Amino acid sequence: MVKEGAYLQIGEVAERTSVTQRTLRFYEEKGLLRPPSRMEGGFRLYSEEDVSRVEQIRQLQKLLGFSLAEIKEMVEAEEIKSQIRAEYRRDADITERREKLARALAVTETQYALIRQKVEQLQQMREEYESKIAKYHGWLAQLDITEQELAASPS
Amino acid sequence: MVKEGAYLQIGEVAERTSVTQRTLRFYEEKGLLRPPSRMEGGFRLYSEEDVSRVEQIRQLQKLLGFSLAEIKEMVEAEEIKSQIRAEYRRDADITERREKLARALAVTETQYALIRQKVEQLQQMREEYESKIAKYHGWLAQLDITEQELAASPS
């Protein structure tokens, strides 16, 4: 067994997030995941935060259809959030801190706007499909009527 | 000028749908668009129906993130719908017609279910972002307070 502490090896992260180990290393190469810590032998050690980062990446890919390059920019807001958490007790410059926060907020609001836009488009698409389905039902009902007429007055 | 009738050449379709001519030919190769009619010289002649088919393909790509292979299966329901319209006055077998309709309806309902699922996931994502944004605003407000305290009692 592996000494299950706060840290996870790449295999466990892969299993939990349903991505391959290759993908995790690939995301690291591309700068989507920050290089995790290592054990003496060089094995990667991931944190729970890394796991949720991976889940976030996958969501942005699947639900919003963004490229990894776009997602990279997006997750950098999360980077800033982590930094702020870490620096919380260090007496950093308050103005600098506010600027970082403001930038992270701006990125997040951009993402939020995109999500809202997509939701609206999808809802419109949903309505179109609802009327399509209604039309199909109408046609089927019409077929039933035609059939009954033919049964009542066979030529 | 081109004799603007009911039919469009590939360039016009490309412009109206904002895809390249290459893409239109590619979709035809892949069976996503049925081979359009041709003029004597071999130029493709598209119908308005073809145009909306292209638009549908792009929506399924962009909004739902499906592969062209998946979309191909989906648009075949539209094929059936077109067939039914065309055969409407031909006295086709009523049972056969109902079966076709039922299959097309089933496919459409599958697509509809996927859309609804995606809408729900996106709405959940939207809520997460709303609380994220609220958190950022909270932090910023906290910074303001800290600043005012420092101004009131400078160490």
Add this chain to the structure above:
DNA sequence: ATTTACCTTGACGTGCGCGTTAAGGAGCGC
């Protein structure tokens, strides 16, 4: 100490969705 499972870094391969020449034919106003 050896086995076995898990990990490491390259490096080449792959499927998708087209983009990009290349070489030439068709339509049309003049």
Add this chain to the structure above:
DNA sequence: GCGCTCCTTAACGCGCACGTCAAGGTAAAT
């Protein structure tokens, strides 16, 4: 007929997001 634009097929290329070996090192159990 000339010139221009628009079109045709064929074939190679490309970026993305990984997959798939290959060759070897490490961790943990026995």
